[in-house]
Amino acid sequence: YPLFQRGGPQLRIFRPNFFMLAVRPGVPQPEDTVQFRVSMEMTKVDIRNYLERIYNVPVAAVRTRIQYGANNKRNHRNQRVKKPDYKVAYVQLGQGQTFQFPNLFPEKEQDEETRSFDDFRDKYMEKEKQKQEGDPRRGGVPDWFGL
Amino acid sequence: MAALGAWRVLRPGRRWFSETVPGAPLPPGGPLYPPVVASITAKSKAAKSRRLQRFNQRVHAAATVEEKLRLYGKLQRPKYTVYPQTFALNADRWYRSFTRTVLVPGMPPRGAAAKPPVGAAGATLEAGKSQEPGAEAPAAPEAPGDAEAPGAAAGAVPSVDIGELRSLTCDALLQESFYQNKKRPFLYRDQDHTPGPFLTQLVSTLAASLSGRNPLLAASSLDLSPEVNYYWHHGEEVVVHGHRKGRVDPVRFQIDDNPHLQIRVPKQLPEVVPLESDLGDVPVIDHKPSKLPLFKKQYENKVFIGSKVADPCCYGHTQFHLLPDKLKRERFIRNRLEDQIEVVYRSNGIASLFAWTAAQAMYQGFWSEADVTRPFVSQAVVTDGKYFAFFCYQLNTLALSAETVRNNPRKNICWGTDSKPLYDVVEDGNVKGFNDEVLIQLVHFLLNRPKEL
Numbered sequence: 001y002p003l004f005q006r007g008g009p010q011l012r013i014f015r016p017n018f019f020m021l022a023v024r025p026g027v028p029q030p031e032d033t034v035q036f037r038v039s040m041e042m043t044k045v046d047i048r049n050y051l052e053r054i055y056n057v058p059v060a061a062v063r064t065r066i067q068y069g070a071n072n073k074r075n076h077r078n079q080r081v082k083k084p085d086y087k088v089a090y091v092q093l094g095q096g097q098t099f100q101f102p103n104l105f106p107e108k109e110q111d112e113e114t115r116s117f118d119d120f121r122d123k124y125m126e127k128e129k130q131k132q133e134g135d136p137r138r139g140g141v142p143d144w145f146g147l
Numbered sequence: 148m149a150a151l152g153a154w155r156v157l158r159p160g161r162r163w164f165s166e167t168v169p170g171a172p173l174p175p176g177g178p179l180y181p182p183v184v185a186s187i188t189a190k191s192k193a194a195k196s197r198r199l200q201r202f203n204q205r206v207h208a209a210a211t212v213e214e215k216l217r218l219y220g221k222l223q224r225p226k227y228t229v230y231p232q233t234f235a236l237n238a239d240r241w242y243r244s245f246t247r248t249v250l251v252p253g254m255p256p257r258g259a260a261a262k263p264p265v266g267a268a269g270a271t272l273e274a275g276k277s278q279e280p281g282a283e284a285p286a287a288p289e290a291p292g293d294a295e296a297p298g299a300a301a302g303a304v305p306s307v308d309i310g311e312l313r314s315l316t317c318d319a320l321l322q323e324s325f326y327q328n329k330k331r332p333f334l335y336r337d338q339d340h341t342p343g344p345f346l347t348q349l350v351s352t353l354a355a356s357l358s359g360r361n362p363l364l365a366a367s368s369l370d371l372s373p374e375v376n377y378y379w380h381h382g383e384e385v386v387v388h389g390h391r392k393g394r395v396d397p398v399r400f401q402i403d404d405n406p407h408l409q410i411r412v413p414k415q416l417p418e419v420v421p422l423e424s425d426l427g428d429v430p431v432i433d434h435k436p437s438k439l440p441l442f443k444k445q446y447e448n449k450v451f452i453g454s455k456v457a458d459p460c461c462y463g464h465t466q467f468h469l470l471p472d473k474l475k476r477e478r479f480i481r482n483r484l485e486d487q488i489e490v491v492y493r494s495n496g497i498a499s500l501f502a503w504t505a506a507q508a509m510y511q512g513f514w515s516e517a518d519v520t521r522p523f524v525s526q527a528v529v530t531d532g533k534y535f536a537f538f539c540y541q542l543n544t545l546a547l548s549a550e551t552v553r554n555n556p557r558k559n560i561c562w563g564t565d566s567k568p569l570y571d572v573v574e575d576g577n578v579k580g581f582n583d584e585v586l587i588q589l590v591h592f593l594l595n596r597p598k599e600l
Contacts, residue, residue: 030438032236060236060484063440092236094484 018042020050020089024101029090031098032060036089040066047089058094203516212456212512219514220378220448226399227441231498232471232491236484239493240430241439245381245400246501247547248540248559249427250493254588255419255539255562307360307590309583312353316569316586317578319348324573335472342532343407343469347371350408350467353593363412363596368460370409373453375466377402377502380515380548384435397548398436401448402502406527408467409453410593411460416524417597419541419560426560452506461510463503463525465592468495470531489536489565492529496538497561500527504542504559518546518555526592534566535585537592564588 001012018039025035038047044062051057069083093099110118134143185193187201202218209215229245243250323345332340351369358364380397420426437443452463474491504523513519523542528535544557571580 028434030432030434033438058483060487096486 016041018046018050020047022101030092031100032093032096034091034093034099036091038064038087038089040085040087042087042089044089047091051091058097059091060094061092063090064088206514207517212510215512215514216450216456216509219509220450223445223448224396224399225443225445226378226401226448227436228444229400229402229441229498231402231404231495231502232468232474233494234474234491235439235441236487237490238439239490239497241432241436241441242494242497242501243561244430244432245436246497246559247381247429247544247552248497248501248561249425249429250497251426251560251562252564253562254537254564257591307357307594309587309590312356312590313581313583313586315352315356316349317581319345319352320570320573320578321576323348325576337472337475338469338532342530345532346407346467346469346530350410353589354410357590357593361594361596363414363464364410364593366460367410367412367464368454368458370411370453372405372407373409374451375402375404375406375409375453375499375503375506376449376451377506377509378448378450379505379545381552383549399448400436401446402498403449404499404502406466406499407469410464410466411453411458412462412464413459414597415462415521416464416526416595418522418524419539419562422522422543423557424543424560425556425558427558429558450506450509452503452510456510461507462523463507464595466499466503466525466527468499468527468529470495470529475531476534492536492566493538493563495529496527496536496563497540500525500538500540500561501542501559503527504540505545508542508545513545515546515548515551518544518551518557526595528589528592529566531566533570534568535589536564536566537588538563 002008004010004012016039018041020039020042021037023035023037025033029035036047042050042064044064047062047064048059051059064087066085066087069085071080071082073081073083075081185191185197187194187197206215206218209218229242235241239250242248323341329340354364354367354369358367378399378401380399382398383395384398386392386394386396452461454460470491476488479485479488479491504525507525508519508523519542525540527538527540529538530536539562541560543559544555546552546555546557567582567585568580569582569585570578573579
């Protein structure tokens with residue numbers, strides 16, 4: 001390939017592994033802040049361009065940090081097992097937009113059948129447990145103990 | 148008893164275990180046993196509150212203000228450094244929640260007798276200050292013509308000649324930007340090159356020419372890039388990691404500010420509204436300050452107004468702040484953050500003025516357990532060389548720590564304007580588009596004084 005100079009034809013295409021994963025923040029973040037796990041090679045400029053050009057999201061500020069994955073766990077051969085490192089990006093949205101991470105597992109409404117089946121199942125389990133325990137008047141003493 | 152004697156040998160002068168002197172004669176007819184109170188050294192909440200009370204009593208009982216300040220800032224722990232000139236987004240909302248400040252847009256309404264009338268434009272000024280540029284423009288050309296106001300009230304005080312002040316301003320501006328041969332400014336040193344010296348020159352000449360009208364200015368002290376520091380507690384948090392993990396600690400803040408110029412006066416400016424007035428709401432932010440982003444550091448807990456306690460000019464009059472190159476308007480416009488331009492001015496005004504007024508109050512002996520009995524008022528002008536924003540701050544309360552803020556109904560108040568340009572452009576030895584409102588507002592600020600003078 002000929003050496004590239006500014007204004008010349010771009011003959012090579014680079015396809016770096018740039019990914020962004022929106023995650024639920026572990027600690028509560030302000031309303032305009034979104035937390036992402038991004039590829040380790042992405043910079044703040046890359047993250048801003050990614051969001052603005054691909055998804056048309058107005059970005060006001062980006063801050064990044066690298067989370068070190070611990071190396072303390074040991075496997076069955078006593079070798080240390082490392083959890084992978086990853087980069088976390090905190091993106092503050094522009095134009096007064098806010099973001100709240102959605103609840104991915106909402107409580108589903110149970111209909112009549114499932115509710116009655118759950119009740120029946122709980123009652124049956126209670127009866128079984130009672131049978132296993134024995135007479136409560138003996139105070140936990142087994143029934144083979146005695147005269 | 149032997150143990151007590153041994154402890155006294157090991158640590159002379161400090162008796163931790165009891166407050167009564169063993170062996171002293173009991174008062175006749177009084178109780179036979181010492182009062183039953185919580186321990187001092189135990190790891191319990193009652194012991195902690197008793198230690199806090201002993202500390203508060205020590206500070207209350209301190210003889211001089213220097214001793215009080217020394218005890219107040221004696222214990223060093225990691226604290227958040229609050230920067231008045233910050234690039235953080237929506238910083239003014241956060242700063243208002245840290246300092247319990249209400250922001251009121253526009254300048255406070257002034258009484259007609261509080262200041263001397265200003266030329267023929269005096270009547271229009273009292274009516275609608277800085278809201279009608281149309282009324283100012285026709286009034287301004289008349290002002291150079293008549294120096295004395297024919298129909299002005301309070302004729303004992305001579306009026307101010309706006310034309311003369313305008314020519315002084317234009318002289319300073321042209322001298323710095325046109326007449327003087329300066330080399331190109333170094334990278335990111337634009338503000339120190341032209342607007343910095345212009346501001347210094349402007350303020351010193353205006354203060355000198357107006358000191359005849361305002362005797363307070365004549366007795367004032369003008370500081371060049373002074374230091375203003377303040378340290379305070381607000382709210383509580385649990386320590387996250389370290390050997391003190393799990394304990395409940397107050398959240399500590401420190402402001403270290405370097406205004407470009409500062410005027411300190413020996414007498415206090417008059418209060419704008421009564422001490423207990425409520426002009427709005429303080430924003431409540433539940434998140435930790437580190438989300439702003441704000442960072443923790445441990446260093447000296449300094450409280451300073453620009454001069455030491457013994458200085459006679461211990462009250463503040465006006466501060467002048469110059470915005471750095473990092474916070475220029477062009478940078479915000481290029482990054483499409485136009486709404487953050489005003490936030491920069493407001494956060495600078497609120498943080499710097501809170502630090503200054505609170506430090507002035509501490510110099511008079513007030514602190515978070517001994518709240519202020521009279522409001523402390525100061526003014527500030529934040530500029531980037533061309534655009535000027537005016538702020539007036541009234542400190543009503545210093546009690547911001549977790550125990551004292553619970554029952555505290557008072558709030559601090561900050562009046563602030565938007566930034567307005569003083570001129571449009573400087574070309575070929577002429578200043579085009581000069582804005583008289585800004586100059587008149589500046590003159591009002593400098594002429595502000597207590598009612599007795």
